[in-house]
Amino acid sequence: MTAQDPLMRAADPMLPRLFRVEKVRRELSDTFTMELVAEDGWEFVFQPGQFNMLYVFGVGEIPISISGDPADRSRLVHTTRAVGPVSQALDELKAGDSLGVRGPFGTTWPVEAAYGRDLIFVAGGVGLAPLRPAIYHAMANRERYGRVMVLYGARTPEDILYKKELERWRGRFDMDVLVTVDRATGKWGGNVGVVTNLVMKGGFDPLQTTAFICGPEVMMRYGAQAMEKRGVGRDHIWLSVERNMKCGCGLCGHCQWGPHFVCKDGPVFRYDRIADLFAISEL
């Protein structure tokens, strides 16, 4: 093993790998998807639900969920909303630019534990991005699941993320996709209302359902409650939590949330393990 060996670098989670921006795609006015390729030529292996620390040189580092296909190890895909200086600096990167990547970190959506059950994805806004690797996995292993449903809520029809992909998924005979917007604009003729309404409408067997929920925390809380109301057990509801992460590997404690470090014990948590924490506003 040489000093250049990625295995050696992997042993130090604080050491970034160098990646090159291969492609940048504008998703929404403030949201973009970057495809990255490792400059060392080695593959990148991750599980659905994990995140990376992306480092823009001289600006800073932020945690971003991986939103690509876990089966494609040749490239790394991240969808990011530009809301702060680092994500805005990421937004300014162009094809050919370099950035540092540490990861993958964190817990994963339990896609294999859900084999044999109905699988319901509930996403809000850019929360669809961290769920997309799990959706890809479900589609690649479609015969292993019962019903597969994507329930997605966005602010307006113009804010729907991965619109073409959602349309493609909806076109499949073995998958249901329901989309709702908070505010209808233009010629929108679909559902209007909060995404939790879709949970109440969705036709699935609650006793045989595993739900993965991702979006703004308030939406996840109410989404999980709606799932519970439908009869889905807390131990079959999973959420992806976001906190202020720095090291990404449980060393610094910045992301401590009650007894958990979100970067190490999360970001994907089982609802019954964190439901009480949602009630503590100081956290």
Place this chain on the structure above:
Amino acid sequence: MVKPQDLGHIIDEHPFFQGLNAPLREALVCCAANERFVAGEHLFREGAEARKFYLIRQGQVAIEVEAPVRKPIILETLSDGEVLGWSWLVPPHRTAFTARAQTTVRVLSFDTTCLLKKMEADPALGFAVLRRFVPIMAHRLSAARLQLLDLYGPAMAAAPKAEKKPKTEKAVKASKGRNRSAVAALEGVRAEAQADKAALKLAKAKGEKPAKKKAKSS
């Protein structure tokens, strides 16, 4: 033409009236009718006397607010299995919003003048109807409040704490200066990566199998 016994079947199958006993079900059937609306047609308009409520059997209905000099604002859509209209329960019994069919809509409508009379005469029926309406009203209120939050808007899409204070261009430049040593270190990493890549290419060209090709990145 739908016969009263068919209306009874429809009521039996509708989740809203699950668990209703036979006499109460018969009372409801007496006030029910089957109706159909084409896309664009109004089921009721804002401010009108609330004489009916609807169980949507099929189709999508938009709840709208009329606004001057612009298209109506859609607040919510309702579809198969949902209940439309509860202004008839609350004085002055006038509809608060407009309901418009977005697709062809098939509904079971209930004459609320007829139903209110029966509910007043039979408290058990009144209780059965109200206990079905109240959770719907609570759910709609909760959903409306959530909608007000603008969950996916800029205010709720909080950046991580480290990102919250946007830096000025000057501050970013200063930060770049401070991080020059870090950048230099990463240049070293980049050189290593390029050497890695070259070694990998060379190995491939020679037809050798790299020792650890499928290395996990962490």
